Amino acid sequence: MRRVATGLLVAMALLYVAARAFEPRHPWLGYVRAFAEAAMVGGLADWFAVTALFRHPLGLPIPHTAIIPRNKDRIGDALASFLRQNFLIPSVVARRMRRLDLAGATGRFLAAPGPAAADPALARASRLRLGASRLIADIVGALDAERLGGMVRAAVSQRLAALDIAPILGQALDAAIDRNRHVPILDNAIEWVGRTLVAHEETIRAMISERAGSVMRWTGLDEKLANKILDGLYRLIEEVGEDPEHPLRDKAEEGLVDFARRLREDPLLQNKVNAFKDELIASPAVAAWLDGLWAQARTALLKGARDPQAAMAGRLGETLRQLGTTLQTEPRLARTINLFARRATVGIAATYGDGIVRLVSDTVRGWDAQTVTGRLEQAVGRDLQYIRVNGTLVGGLVGLAIHLVDIWL
Numbered sequence: 001m002r003r004v005a006t007g008l009l010v011a012m013a014l015l016y017v018a019a020r021a022f023e024p025r026h027p028w029l030g031y032v033r034a035f036a037e038a039a040m041v042g043g044l045a046d047w048f049a050v051t052a053l054f055r056h057p058l059g060l061p062i063p064h065t066a067i068i069p070r071n072k073d074r075i076g077d078a079l080a081s082f083l084r085q086n087f088l089i090p091s092v093v094a095r096r097m098r099r100l101d102l103a104g105a106t107g108r109f110l111a112a113p114g115p116a117a118a119d120p121a122l123a124r125a126s127r128l129r130l131g132a133s134r135l136i137a138d139i140v141g142a143l144d145a146e147r148l149g150g151m152v153r154a155a156v157s158q159r160l161a162a163l164d165i166a167p168i169l170g171q172a173l174d175a176a177i178d179r180n181r182h183v184p185i186l187d188n189a190i191e192w193v194g195r196t197l198v199a200h201e202e203t204i205r206a207m208i209s210e211r212a213g214s215v216m217r218w219t220g221l222d223e224k225l226a227n228k229i230l231d232g233l234y235r236l237i238e239e240v241g242e243d244p245e246h247p248l249r250d251k252a253e254e255g256l257v258d259f260a261r262r263l264r265e266d267p268l269l270q271n272k273v274n275a276f277k278d279e280l281i282a283s284p285a286v287a288a289w290l291d292g293l294w295a296q297a298r299t300a301l302l303k304g305a306r307d308p309q310a311a312m313a314g315r316l317g318e319t320l321r322q323l324g325t326t327l328q329t330e331p332r333l334a335r336t337i338n339l340f341a342r343r344a345t346v347g348i349a350a351t352y353g354d355g356i357v358r359l360v361s362d363t364v365r366g367w368d369a370q371t372v373t374g375r376l377e378q379a380v381g382r383d384l385q386y387i388r389v390n391g392t393l394v395g396g397l398v399g400l401a402i403h404l405v406d407i408w409l
Contacts, residue, residue: 001385008392009043012036034403035396042395046388053384054373068376069369076364080357088353090346097342103327103334110324149294156290157281165277166270170263177256186252187241194237201230 016036019029051057052065068075086092176182197204208226240246262269280286327334364372377384 001382001389005043005047005385005388005392008389009040009047012039012043012392012396016040031400031403035400038399038402039392039396042398043388043392045395046391050384050388054377069373072367072369072372073365075372076361079364080361083360084353084357088349088356090350093349094342094346097338097345100341101334101338102341103337106337107324107327107334111321111328149291149298152294153287153290157287160281161278163277164270164274166263166273169273170260170265173256173260173263177253177260182253182256183244186249189252190237190241194234194241197230197233197237204230 013036016033019033019036023029023033048057052062053067055069056062056065173182176185205223205226208229209223236248240248243249263273327337367375
């Protein structure tokens with residue numbers, strides 16, 4: 001376009017010279033001369049104006065030329081201010097977000113059946129999901145697996161270490177007792193006591209015999225005493241196991257209730273539980289377990305991301321599709337999600353708006369003048385060259401009109 005505009009200006013100059021030369025023999029060429037003369041003036045004026053925006057015309061330091069390079073920093077500040085005042089104001093962001101149905105878009109994204117869907121919108125959502133999955137797979141695959149695993153393990157360990165687990169265990173035990181879910185635990189504990197008694201019967205008999213004295217051992221009463229004691233213990237265990245209302249069960253439940261209360265309220269017991277938790281977290285076995293969990297999760301993530309259709313065909317896919325359908329059919333849930341998204345975006349704009357503005361301003365300030373000039377000229381330069389073309393043609397028409405008025409008057 002610069003060549004076109006310059007060529008038109010040269011053509012007007014040649015036309016002016018030719019018309020001026022042959023005007024004495026052909027008076028009507030006066031109209032052509034007037035048009036070409038005014039067109040040259042208009043073209044030159046607009047060339048000067050357009051060139052003055054980006055550089056000094058002909059390299060001459062004429063005042064008020066090279067406007068953009070000289071005012072680069074001010075332009076950056078003005079652009080940042082415009083962005084802040086018109087786009088990053090919380091009220092503007094909230095008004096814009098109020099028109100966006102993020103929950104509905106997410107629901108359509110999750111519920112999209114496949115790339116060959118009849119609905120073009122669903123097909124686009126599926127292709128977008130496929131592209132996003134491949135991008136996730138590329139990113140996860142490119143990261144250092146060992147270092148990332150160490151970061152995950154450290155993050156999980158820190159969260160577990162910061163967790164006060166004793167009150168949580170106490171509340172969980174209270175909830176289990178309230179719903180009688182502790183009964184299987186008591187039953188298993190009673191069975192374990194019975195199995196332990198059978199396994200160590202000979203040891204118990206030996207202990208009774210040692211404590212019975214030599215007279216009882218000589219008369220054989222120690223054996224009868226041991227039989228009586230063991231029979232009584234076996235019968236007691238059987239009765240406790242069969243009778244849900246047995247007093248020993250009540251005592252055990254009272255002990256569990258008291259233990260749950262102490263977990264919630266006793267600082268000494270809480271410190272012991274947390275100390276045991278810290279030792280457990282620091283053990284190599286738990287570290288290896290966390291590494292194994294991360295390795296399994298990474299493998300599953302890569303597998304699902306590289307083959308999203310296969311992943312979406314399983315239980316995970318069915319769950320995600322149900323979630324997508326729910327987001328589209330439950331107005332209350334959709335409103336809640338949209339409200340959360342709007343508040344989060346408004347909060348980001350309010351918190352980081354000034355930082356974004358400074359980023360724009362500092363970025364423009366960091367550019368050299370030639371870079372700014374080149375980018376702006378490439379963005380709007382074509383239209384500016386049209387200004388030169390229009391200025392040449394309009395100038396010529398104005399010159400012709402003035403020539404006509406001069407002749408008629």
